[in-house]
Amino acid sequence: MTELLQGATRTEALAPLLAQGWTETPDRVAIEKRFVFRNFNEAFGFMTRVALMAEKRDHHPDWRNVYRTVEVTLSTHDAGGLTTKDTELAQRMDEAAAYV
Numbered sequence: 001m002t003e004l005l006q007g008a009t010r011t012e013a014l015a016p017l018l019a020q021g022w023t024e025t026p027d028r029v030a031i032e033k034r035f036v037f038r039n040f041n042e043a044f045g046f047m048t049r050v051a052l053m054a055e056k057r058d059h060h061p062d063w064r065n066v067y068r069t070v071e072v073t074l075s076t077h078d079a080g081g082l083t084t085k086d087t088e089l090a091q092r093m094d095e096a097a098a099y100v
């Protein structure tokens with residue numbers, strides 16, 4: 001199982017993501033972000049790219065799509081919080097969102 005991010009390692013791993021619009025959930029076991037695209041086609045294209053990536057990594061987002069917005073929450077369930085699987089997927093999602 002991937003180790004929980006804790007202490008200074010956690011702070012360092014989260015810093016760039018918080019600067020890119022990710023926030024910690026109030027219970028601190030997950031990070032979340034709302035992506036807003038120009039239209040549904042772009043939103044669903046993003047979800048398609050991320051879905052393939054998530055399946056390859058066996059690490060999947062909790063997400064909700066309404067028209068052109070996609071709300072995402074990331075955590076590692078079996079670790080009970082945040083791991084590098086989440087911070088890495090978050091970074092890849094930001095890259096996928098920029099590719100529209």
Ligand SMILES: C[C@H](O)[C@H](O)[C@H]1CNC2=NC(N)=NC(=O)C2=N1
Pocket residue numbers: 058059060061062074075076077078079
């Ligand atoms: C059995 C399988 O590896 C696990 O259920 C995986 C699948 N995808 C997952 N995705 C996420 N976000 N967290 C997990 O803990 C997780 N676990």
